Amino acid sequence: MIGILDIGLGNIQSVFNAVYENGYDPILVTEPSQLADITHFIMPGVGNFSAVSQQLETLGFTGAIKDFIASGNPTLGICLGMQLLATNSLEGGLSTGLEIISAQVKPINEITELPVPHVGWNEAKFTQQHPIFENIKDCRDFYFVHSYHMACDSSENILAITDYGEPLVCIVAKGNVVGVQFHPEKSQKNGMQLLENFCEWDGVWQPSESAHTIDQQVTNIAV
Amino acid sequence: MQKCTACNLPETYETIEFDENGVCNICRQKDYKDEKINWEKRAQMLAELVEKHRGKYEYDCIVPFSGGKDSTYTLWYLVKKFKVRPLVVQFNHGFMRDTLMENNRRTFKKLGVDVISFTPNWKLVKRLMLETLVRKGDFCWHCHTGIFAYPMHIALKYQVPLIFWGEPSSEYTAYYDYEDEEIECVDETRFNRFINLGITAEDMYGMIKDDYQCDPRELSPYTYPPLRDLKRLKYQSVCLGSFIPWDVKANTKIIQEELGWRGDQVEGMPWDEYSYEKIECSMQGMRDYIKYLKRGYSRVSQMVALDLRNERISKEYGDKLVAEYEGRKPPSLTLFLEYLGISEDQFNHIVAKTVVPPFKPDFDNMEYAPKTHDFDRWYREDEQDQGIIYKAKVE
C-alpha cells in the first residue's frame, strides 16, 4: 500500500492522481498511526521548510517517519519532501530536518545569478544507478520549481544533478530512501515511470563503488 | 520543392529535415539501423518478453490485425516461431476488399487462431469521416483511432497484457529514433501524438452532437482506455519490428509462400511494382489522392523513396514511376462523395484549405487512374442512404 503524506499544507492531488493513474490505490496519511498500514511512503513537496518541519513535529510525525524509514520501507521525498531528508535548512531561519541524509538546504541564489525560483523543465544527469531509474534514460527532462537546493556532504548520496548555471543536486538516496528535487507528478512520461518504479521498489540500494570518483564533478555542490 | 538527394522525398513530407548534402533524416536513420542496432540483443529481449507471458492468461498475446502484409507477417511469425496462442483482433473500418477477406480467412485457418472482428456503426463512421476531412483533410480518424484503441479494450476485457503490433513507425518517419536504443511503445502517448489527429473521442462527440443523433457510448471504440486500467494489467504494447529487422519485401515473400497471401491492385499505384502495400481498404486511393492534393506527393513517391534507400531501383526508374502514376484521380472518388453526400467542388474546396505550401494543386486538371479489378463490387450507397442523416435543426 502506497501512503502519501497529507498534513493539510497544500495541494497534493497531483501526486495522488499520478500514483492512482499508475494503477495503485494510494491512501492519504494524515496521522502518524497510519504509517503502520503502508509499505511505501511519499512525502510531497509543498510549503516552507521551517513551517513544515515545525508542523511535522507538532503532529508527531517526525519520530514516526524516522521509525518508518529505519524499518527499511521505501520512502520518497518530492521537492520540499526531499529537502526535509536533510540535516537542516536555511529556509525560514536555520531549522532541523529529518537528518536522514547529511546535507544542508541553501538558497539557490547564493551560487548562481540565474533567476530564482528555478522553474521549468531541466535535465537530470545520473551520477549513479538506482532501481527507480528503470526504463528512464540519462539526461531526460523533469519539471522543477524551487528556490532552495540541497548541498550534500557526500557524493555517495547523490544520484543525479541538474545544471542551473551551477550543478544542483536533483536526486538523492540513502538505503531505502530517495528524494527528488523536481516534481515527477508534473514530469509527464518519465516522471510517471519514476513514480511507478518507486511503487515497485523493494527499498534495497547500495551506493556504487565509484560514487567517490564523481566528487570532482560535483565539488561545488558539496558543502 | 526541395527533395532529398538520396531518396527524392520532398520538403512537404512530415518530419523531414535535410543535411548539408541534401540527404534527409530518414535516409540517415536507415544507415544507423543497418550498422548499429544490436539485433541479437533485441531478439533475446523478444524471447524473454514472450516467455514472461506464456501460458499465464486466456491468450498469450493479442495481435491487432488488419490483414495487410505487416500484421499478417507478425501473426505468422509469432505463431510459427514462438508457438504462442494469440487472440487476433480485427477492427473493420468498413472498406475491406474481397482479396483481403480471402487472405484473412486463409491465414486464420492455416494458422489455427481465434479471431475477434468488430465493425462499428457505418452511419456514425460516415459522420466521423466528414468531420475530420473538413477539420484535418484526413477522413480516416475513425480508422486510425479504432485500429489502435479497440484492441486495447479487448486486452482489458480478456486481461491479456501483451499486445504485438507489426512494424515500428520509425520505418517511415523520424518521430521515433533508432539511435536512442528505444523500444517504441504503442501507447496513449503515441495515440495522442500521431494517431488521433489531435482529436479525442470526447472532442469528437462535442463536434458532431449538435447535428447528428448520437449516443456518447458510440464513441467508445475510438477512445483509448484509461491508463490506470492498462497499468493495472501491466500492459506491454510493442511492435514486433522493434525486435527483428523489418524487411518488407522478404516478409511479403514469406507470407505469400507460407500463407498464400495475395497482393492487390491499389488505385493510383503502379500495380506491377507495388501490389502488396495498403491493400486493406477500398478508400486507400482516396487517401493517397488527398495526400497528393495537400503535399504534392503521394504514396508512389514514398514507395519509390523506400526502394531507393534500399538500393532496389535506379533513380531514373523511380522518376519514371513517379511521373507516370503520381497525382491521378481515383475512380473511388465517386463512391466517397456519395457516402458523404458532398459534390466534387465541395470536396476540392475542403481539401484546398489543408494544402501544405509551397505545393499548389491544380484541381481542374487531374486525370483519372484506372479502375481496379474489384471496383464494381465496392460498397455503393443506395440513393436514399447517400450522405449523412442529420438531426432536424434544433433552433
Ligand SMILES: [Zn+2]
Ligand atoms: Zn532521403
